[in-house]
Amino acid sequence: MSKSTIRVFKFGGASVQNAASIRNVTELIRSQRTTPLLVVVSAMGKMTNALERLVNDYRSGSDYRKELAFIKKYHDDVLSELFEKGDDLFDKIEFTYTELEKQLFQPGEYDEVYDQVVSFGEILSTQILAAFLIKNSIPTVWVDARKVVSTDSSWREGKIRWEETEKNCQPLLFALNDHVMITQGFLGSDSNHKTVTLGRDGSDFSAAIFASCLHAQSVTIWKDVPGVMNADPKRLSGAVVFDELPFKEAAEMTYYGASVIHPKTIKPLANKNIPLLVKNFDDPSLPGTKIHECSVFQLPPLIVFKDNQCLISCKVTDYTFFSEEQLQVVFQLVAGHGVHINVMQNSAISFSFCVDFRDNKVMPLIGELSKHFEVYYNTGLTLITIKNYDQKTFNEYRSKKGVILEQSSRSTLQVLLKN
Numbered sequence: 001m002s003k004s005t006i007r008v009f010k011f012g013g014a015s016v017q018n019a020a021s022i023r024n025v026t027e028l029i030r031s032q033r034t035t036p037l038l039v040v041v042s043a044m045g046k047m048t049n050a051l052e053r054l055v056n057d058y059r060s061g062s063d064y065r066k067e068l069a070f071i072k073k074y075h076d077d078v079l080s081e082l083f084e085k086g087d088d089l090f091d092k093i094e095f096t097y098t099e100l101e102k103q104l105f106q107p108g109e110y111d112e113v114y115d116q117v118v119s120f121g122e123i124l125s126t127q128i129l130a131a132f133l134i135k136n137s138i139p140t141v142w143v144d145a146r147k148v149v150s151t152d153s154s155w156r157e158g159k160i161r162w163e164e165t166e167k168n169c170q171p172l173l174f175a176l177n178d179h180v181m182i183t184q185g186f187l188g189s190d191s192n193h194k195t196v197t198l199g200r201d202g203s204d205f206s207a208a209i210f211a212s213c214l215h216a217q218s219v220t221i222w223k224d225v226p227g228v229m230n231a232d233p234k235r236l237s238g239a240v241v242f243d244e245l246p247f248k249e250a251a252e253m254t255y256y257g258a259s260v261i262h263p264k265t266i267k268p269l270a271n272k273n274i275p276l277l278v279k280n281f282d283d284p285s286l287p288g289t290k291i292h293e294c295s296v297f298q299l300p301p302l303i304v305f306k307d308n309q310c311l312i313s314c315k316v317t318d319y320t321f322f323s324e325e326q327l328q329v330v331f332q333l334v335a336g337h338g339v340h341i342n343v344m345q346n347s348a349i350s351f352s353f354c355v356d357f358r359d360n361k362v363m364p365l366i367g368e369l370s371k372h373f374e375v376y377y378n379t380g381l382t383l384i385t386i387k388n389y390d391q392k393t394f395n396e397y398r399s400k401k402g403v404i405l406e407q408s409s410r411s412t413l414q415v416l417l418k419n
């Protein structure tokens, strides 16, 4: 199928965090708009975290009312800044709050209820943005992503049913016309019409899903940074913006922990050869980064920091060597606990690996491993990955203080540091 003229924009939480930023997004859509345009939006600011706390509080029997009041006030404050008293939107949002509470009080498995409740962050943000665009005379339709993005019932990490989703996208092609379509990131629904979320920070992935199914021309992710950079500018001065990146390079970056784009975003776009632009929402005149099918000669070294790492070492103590059978035991336990290995290394008598330290997953894993091996672990570590290193960065990072593990290939160096 040939490409349509549709473009997809994605705005994250930071770009819609208050009334001023919603005004900014509105201006941006007005000035950057070519029709037809589909706009995927996240929950405002840190509202997803607040909704998570709400579910936790309610389910653990704590007083949930404070969190609920905070969430309502956050949105109400934005509403009263953007709309005159008496606007229909106030009633509509009140109704959405009632729906949210209804879902919160439903009995059911924790993860299922989590999805029904946490999804309201995106419902609220899109209701507000769509109404504000209309108020500003931009022809807009609000689309319920749950009626389009079809998933299985894996709560909190829904797997996409692609064929179904693509079929559901067809009516959008006609409805889009000269309208801006506003829809939610992060959301889908299963065959029972229950809301299923796509995993934290999943809105980038949503944009890629819509773009893929609509055969879009391009996706633009609007961010608070000037583009994809070779390091986090908050951590390293002198970070530079990539003008362009091959899909493959961008996908690998996200694997190593670069948080600029959600790891699942690249694949659907690369498969359909849909370019991904990463641009700055404060200054749309900046060129940003274009991720597409290309080859770039000599990329500058890319440096990715991953904090909160845990190094786990399993040892055999009976003068045998660490065997493949024992590796199998380790891998089975790691996979069974839903833990992902970031780096691994073996020696004659031990196998060491580094993982994100999440108490609720890693401690039970260590418990299980201890039944088979002598286990040591270290927390609070930082994993630094240098992709496409040059001699200077190679030497610099290897000789950092506190390196407790290092590994290099011809293109990539990884060092694990004790802080």
Ligand code: ASP
Residues within 6 Å of the ligand: 012, 013, 042, 043, 048, 049, 121, 185, 186, 199, 200, 201, 202, 203, 204
């Ligand atoms: N609002 C969701 C989250 O914060 C999805 C997203 O922002 O991409 O995880």
Ligand code: MG
Residues within 6 Å of the ligand: 012, 013, 042, 043, 045, 048, 201
């Ligand atoms: Mg977010």
